[in-house]
Amino acid sequence: MANISRLYSDRAGKMRKSEIRELLKVAQDPEIISFAGGLPNPKSFPIQDLKGVVEYVLDHHGKIALQYGTTQGVEELREILAERALKEGINNVTADNIIITSGSQQALDTVGKIFLNPGDIPLVGLPTYLGGINAFRSYEANLIGIPLDQDGMNIDALEEKIKELMKDNLTPKFIYVVPTFQNPAGVVMPESRRKKLIDMANEYDLVIVEDDPYGKLHFDIPAVRPVKAFDDEGRVIYMSTFSKILSPGFRIAWTVASEELTRKMIICKQALDLCTNTFTQYIAAEFMKSGSLDLHIMKICEMYKPKRDIMMSAIENHFPDGYICNKPKGGMFAWATLPEGIDTEIMFLDALKEKVAYVHGKAFCVDGSGGRSMRLNFSYATNERIAEGIKRLGAVIDKKMKVLCQ
Numbered sequence: 547m548a549n550i551s552r553l554y555s556d557r558a559g560k561m562r563k564s565e566i567r568e569l570l571k572v573a574q575d576p577e578i579i580s581f582a583g584g585l586p587n588p589k590s591f592p593i594q595d596l597k598g599v600v601e602y603v604l605d606h607h608g609k610i611a612l613q614y615g616t617t618q619g620v621e622e623l624r625e626i627l628a629e630r631a632l633k634e635g636i637n638n639v640t641a642d643n644i645i646i647t648s649g650s651q652q653a654l655d656t657v658g659k660i661f662l663n664p665g666d667i668p669l670v671g672l673p674t675y676l677g678g679i680n681a682f683r684s685y686e687a688n689l690i691g692i693p694l695d696q697d698g699m700n701i702d703a704l705e706e707k708i709k710e711l712m713k714d715n716l717t718p719k720f721i722y723v724v725p726t727f728q729n730p731a732g733v734v735m736p737e738s739r740r741k742k743l744i745d746m747a748n749e750y751d752l753v754i755v756e757d758d759p760y761g762k763l764h765f766d767i768p769a770v771r772p773v774k775a776f777d778d779e780g781r782v783i784y785m786s787t788f789s790k791i792l793s794p795g796f797r798i799a800w801t802v803a804s805e806e807l808t809r810k811m812i813i814c815k816q817a818l819d820l821c822t823n824t825f826t827q828y829i830a831a832e833f834m835k836s837g838s839l840d841l842h843i844m845k846i847c848e849m850y851k852p853k854r855d856i857m858m859s860a861i862e863n864h865f866p867d868g869y870i871c872n873k874p875k876g877g878m879f880a881w882a883t884l885p886e887g888i889d890t891e892i893m894f895l896d897a898l899k900e901k902v903a904y905v906h907g908k909a910f911c912v913d914g915s916g917g918r919s920m921r922l923n924f925s926y927a928t929n930e931r932i933a934e935g936i937k938r939l940g941a942v943i944d945k946k947m948k949v950l951c952q
């Protein structure tokens with residue numbers, strides 16, 4: 547066999563497979579109760595409703611919906627999204643400020659491509675979304691973590707870090723936040739802190755990347771306005787996705803940004819995939835026009851809230867004393883931190899033996915912290931399996947604690 551890997555670029559040579567993705571593959575065994583992935587519940591997919599929409603799109607837009615589309619995305623969909631963004635409080639948005647991407651993951655990668663030279667610094671949450679870490683690291687960025695508290699990214703710690711870096715003549719390229727039902731921590735940044743974040747970005751002349759896949763999945767609190775709603779200077783790049791509110795298989799997401807940045811993203815995307823799936827864009831547009839999406843989101847919330855509750859009470863019943871676990875008010879994840887001495891990465895193999903899976907906390911922390919934490923997804927498993935899985939996990943933790951006490 548020819549050794550073609552010797553010809554790889556330096557960049558490709560430095561790319562490493564994601565250990566977590568490997569672990570998640572193991573967790574795909576149907577016998578395993580998986581709290582590991584970030585998957586929507588397949589029962590939530592509106593298969594029957596979509597049948598009619600698909601037929602309508604083929605009948606009315608077939609010749610364009612099955613064709614290549616523009617790189618920026620289907621105009622009708624962008625117009626609908628612009629209208630929604632205005633309703634959510636984001637000012638001055640038109641279809642020209644929106645680009646449709648192949649998932650938010652592509653938008654994150656594109657932002658990395660546009661902003662990051664090797665060694666550049668994005669500031670990210672401790673913990674933060676693993677896919678964001680991977681996207682920015684693929685551009686050889688030097689990610690620096692800012693601790694989260696119950697209200698999201700700790701704003702004082704953020705300012706301290708910015709000042710410290712600036713003293714050394716280093717300017718962070720952007721601040722990456724998942725402010726609503728954060729992945730993995732499940733926390734929400736209150737409006738007051740969102741305003742402070744904007745003030746800070748204005749004061750230090752920084753860009754904010756706001757990643758918001760979960761904002762619509764609120765169970766106990768009203769919708770929170772995006773950080774972008776407080777942005778008067780065009781510093782916030784806002785992204786959201788249809789993955790968690792309709793279907794991840796559609797691979798469609800949208801970014802709201804200045805026209806200038808949108809143009810740059812279009813140029814990047816031309817080299818990536820020419821255009822996002824045109825067919826699913828038309829389907830999503832029709833689904834939204836009929837009002838079905840909002841109804842569907844309500845149904846998802848009705849399905850996920852009891853799942854969250856079942857997980858929370860199972861944790862209360864089965865996790866040993868000394869753990870900390872927030873009760874997420876929406877989204878898809880809870881974040882549990884276990885007593886001193888437990889390493890959730892090592893414990894993962896014990897959990898797998900008991901046929902239950904989670905993602906260990908270190909995977910989400912760019913500084914190697916998070917060793918006692920785990921992310922638990924509550925959207926995917928059935929209610930019965932959530933209760934059973936947490937019971938098993940509790941027993942695994944119990945066993946570990948007993949060994950530690952010996």
Ligand SMILES: Cc1ncc(COP(=O)(O)O)c(C=O)c1O
Nearest residue numbers: 584649650651675729787789799
């Ligand atoms: C915070 C966050 N950003 C982005 C994504 C990627 O979403 P998409 O399916 O739109 O690529 C996810 C998916 O889990 C996520 O949790």
